Amino acid sequence: MTLRYINHFNHLLDDLEQHSLKRTLKICDSASAPIMTIDGQAMLTFCSNDYLGLANHPELAKAISEGLLLFGSGSGASHMISGHHRPHDDLEKALAKTQASFIPEVRALFFSTGYMANLAAITAITSSLGSNQVMSIYSEELNHASLIDGVRLASKQNQANVQVFPHQDLQALEQLLAKDTNEFKLIVTDGVFSMDGDLAQVTALLKLAHQYDALILVDDAHGFGVLGQHGFGILEHAGIQNTNEAAARIIYIGTLGKAAGISGAFVAGHKTLVEWILQKGRPYIYTTASPPAIAHGLLKSLELISDDSYRTSLNHNIQYWKKTLRLKKWGLMPSDTAIQPIMIGRTEDALQVAQQLYKKNIWVPAIRPPTVPANTARLRITFSANHTTEQIDQLIHALMEIEDGL
Ligand code: PMP
Secondary structure (H helix, E strand, C coil), X not given: CCCHHHHHHHHHHHHHHHCCCCCCCCCECCCCCCEEEECCEEEEECCCCCCCCCCCCHHHHHHHHHHHHHHCCCCCCEHHHHHCCHHHHHHHXXXXXXXXXXXXXXXXXXXXXHHHHHHHHHHHHHCCCCCCCCCEEEEECCCCHHHHHHHHHHHHHHCCEEEEECCCCHHHXXXXXXXXXCCCEEEEEECECXXXXXXXXXXXXXXXXXXXXXXXXEECCCCCCCCCCXXXXXXXXXXXXXXXXXXXXXXXXXXXXXXXXXXXXXXEEEHHHHHHHHHHCHHHHCCECCCHHHHHHHHHHHHHHCCCHHHHHHHHHHHHHHHHCXXXXXXXXCCCCCEEEEEEECHHHHHHHHHHHHHCCEECCEECCCCCCCCCEEEEEECCCCCCHHHHHHHHHHHHHHHHHC
C-alpha cells in the first residue's frame, strides 16, 4: 500500500508535468564558463549570472583557499554569537565603501544570500512600528520572488499594508502615494529587472520617495559589479549623490553570487537603518554565518570588479548581440543590460525553442509562469564578459535558423 501523501504529491507532480511546469535539474560537470560539460557534452551556455566571468577566476579560488587555511571551513555560529570573523567585518567595510558616494553615513551588512538579505531588510524595517501603526509597502509588479516573499512576510508578521504598482508606471505609484495618509511608507523595487533586463528609474523613484516621505529599497542583484563606471551598481549608474537630502532613504541590496562570482549579499544604507536591520532581521540573526573563507574571497572579488576591463568586454558583447541579431517573429526585450530576453509567449513554444537550441549544443533556459506572467514565456539569454563574438554568432545563427523553421 502506498502512503496517501505519496499519492497526493505524485498526482500534483504529474499535473505540473502535463502543464509543462515541471522543472528539472541539469548537472554541470565543469566550472561556470561559456562552455560547460553537461552529460558528457560540451554546451555553449547563455544562462549564467556570472556576468563578469569571475566565478572560475584563479585569483578567487586562491583567495578562498587562503581563507580556508586561515579561518577553517565553517564559521561555527551565527553572526551575533561567535560566527562573525575578521574577513566578514573587513568585507562589510569594503562593501560600505562601494556605496559611500551615494548614501550618506553608509554602513553595510553581509548576508549568506540575497534571498535572506531581502527577507531580513523588509521584515525588519516594517517591524519598527507600535501595535497601532502599520507600514505601507509599494511593491513593483515585476519584483523578484525574494522581494515578493519579504513583502508577504511583512504583511503577515507586521500587518504591512501592501500595494503592487504596475511595472515602470511611476504615475500610478504617485497616485497611490498621494492618497496614502499612513505616516510610514516603503517603496520596494528591483534595480535591474531579472527576467526583463530593464532598469528601475531610481532617480525618479527617489524623488517620489522624498516627496511622499517614504523609504526606498532597491534590489540591485543584477546591477552590482555590472552598472556604473566602477561597477558599484545602479546608484552609481544613476548619478545619485550622498549630498542629496533624499539619499538617506535608500536601502541598497547588492548580491555577490552573480557578477562578484562567489556567493552572498549585502544591505547598505544609512548606519541607523542598517543597525536596526542587524537588531531585528531574523534571517540575519537566526542563521549560521557563511564561511569566513567566502568573505575572504569576496574581498579579492571587489578588487577584480574595480578593473573595468571586465565590464568593457561585457558591454562589447551586449552591443554586438543587439546590433547583429535580426528576428522576424519574436521580439527582443528593450534591455541594455546583460539580461537579453527573447519574448516567445506560450510556454510550450518557449520550451520547444530551448530544446531545439539544446540539440545544437546551446544552452539557453526557457522561463515560464509562475516566474513570469502568463503568456510571456521567454528565452532568458545572459551574456558574460567571457563570451567570444564567435560564440555569440553561433547563438544568433542557431536562433535565426530555428525561427525560420517554425
Ligand atoms: N534578487 C534578485 C533580483 C535576484 O535575481 C536574485 C537571484 N536570482 C536574488 C535577489 C537572490 O539572490 P541570491 O541568489 O543571492 O539568494
